[in-house]
Amino acid sequence: MMIGRYEILDEIGQGAMGTVYRAxxxxxxxxxxxxxxxxxLLRQEGADAEARFLRxxxxxxxxxxxxxxxxxxxxxxDGLAYIAMEYLSGKTLRDIMNQSQMPLDLILDTMTQMxxxxxFAHEHGVIHRDIKPANVVITRQRxxxxxxxxxxxxxxNSNHTQTGQMLGSPRYMSPEQAMGHVVDGRSDxxxxxxxxxxxxxxxxAFDGESLPTIIYRVISEMPVPVDxxxxxxxxxxxxxxxxxxxxxxEDRPDASMLVNxxxxxxxxxxxxxxxxxxxxxxxxxxILAFTIPIAVFLLVGVSIIVIEHFLGTPxxxxxxxxxxxxxATQAVQTNQPAPAPESEESGTQTSTASVESARPPxxxxxxxxxxxxxxxxxxxxxxxxxxxxxLLLKYTEQHPDVVHIDRELVQxxxxxxxxxxxxxxx
Numbered sequence: 001m002m003i004g005r006y007e008i009l010d011e012i013g014q015g016a017m018g019t020v021y022r023a024x025x026x027x028x029x030x031x032x033x034x035x036x037x038x039x040x041l042l043r044q045e046g047a048d049a050e051a052r053f054l055r056x057x058x059x060x061x062x063x064x065x066x067x068x069x070x071x072x073x074x075x076x077x078d079g080l081a082y083i084a085m086e087y088l089s090g091k092t093l094r095d096i097m098n099q100s101q102m103p104l105d106l107i108l109d110t111m112t113q114m115x116x117x118x119x120f121a122h123e124h125g126v127i128h129r130d131i132k133p134a135n136v137v138i139t140r141q142r143x144x145x146x147x148x149x150x151x152x153x154x155x156x157n158s159n160h161t162q163t164g165q166m167l168g169s170p171r172y173m174s175p176e177q178a179m180g181h182v183v184d185g186r187s188d189x190x191x192x193x194x195x196x197x198x199x200x201x202x203x204x205a206f207d208g209e210s211l212p213t214i215i216y217r218v219i220s221e222m223p224v225p226v227d228x229x230x231x232x233x234x235x236x237x238x239x240x241x242x243x244x245x246x247x248x249x250e251d252r253p254d255a256s257m258l259v260n261x262x263x264x265x266x267x268x269x270x271x272x273x274x275x276x277x278x279x280x281x282x283x284x285x286x287i288l289a290f291t292i293p294i295a296v297f298l299l300v301g302v303s304i305i306v307i308e309h310f311l312g313t314p315x316x317x318x319x320x321x322x323x324x325x326x327x328a329t330q331a332v333q334t335n336q337p338a339p340a341p342e343s344e345e346s347g348t349q350t351s352t353a354s355v356e357s358a359r360p361p362x363x364x365x366x367x368x369x370x371x372x373x374x375x376x377x378x379x380x381x382x383x384x385x386x387x388x389x390x391l392l393l394k395y396t397e398q399h400p401d402v403v404h405i406d407r408e409l410v411q412x413x414x415x416x417x418x419x420x421x422x423x424x425x426x
Contacts, residue, residue, distance in 0.1 A: 057073075
């Protein structure tokens, strides 16, 4: 099979609007990737869809950067529009993220390379508009990343801006993009923040059961704080991520500032505070360091001896005496035995009264009223855990339903703690 002058070797995959092939350029004997789409299909998408597809090559073709896929050729043949580009052997960032949680140093390195690619693109007036893990390829060349698929990128100064059209992947698009507004490079920064959040937590920053729910959360809600899901992250990193995910584009850093901050984080990774050397510890502190543990052991030993002494041979407490009846009082005064009760019935009543009077008065124990709201939260948590276990028997932890349940469990814990704090204050 031939497309233009290119010999098709095999199919790589299906894209949103067409097919991607691995092919060979016979003129220079080079393996390339060819992205194709039927021209008829393009025209069905809109009057400018064909021009937008070809602008992908115009946009990315002018970008020569180590972290951006290289465009070789663009043309049309046999009813197909196609772009010949650099063939990349490796895995996408999505594949890597689906395998396991990424270590922090790899996350910082990947984000730095992506930010450098965007900084270069933005300097040349190109916005990607579809930043997501599937559009990042990690090559086998020492983990170098390549930003791919400028399929919906556009030139800042172009007359073909897609105002009013919602383009991009919903979970990663910026609020202004979700609302169909004109976007600039700061929209890419928001999308990059959503990718960073997912790399750090293993969860989508914005998720939902339906597209409207996802779009609403992108526009109106902030995700669960990243340090709640993954504690002990550098404060500088969590602060940077919060700025990247700001709903207001003006509060986000630009790509160049982002690169500088990430380089600083990578160069000075946070470490646990080191203890001072023993030689520098003052003499009183060294004495305390030795004497405190000994004192604690002695105190525990003495406590055990005392407890065993008083509780080792428990003695039976004497029963409290009943108040003497008039017959007993009279017998004591006259040294005579007290007269027997007049009847069996009256004797029973006297005995019962004595027992009741001997019994210590019962203290009113405060009854803890069950909290219906807390019970509903705990019940929901149990149901979610059961459902999560059932899903794990069939799928992995990366399954979207499992990820969604994990997000709900985090929200429940946060809501429960907030409710308890509120009750405690009141």
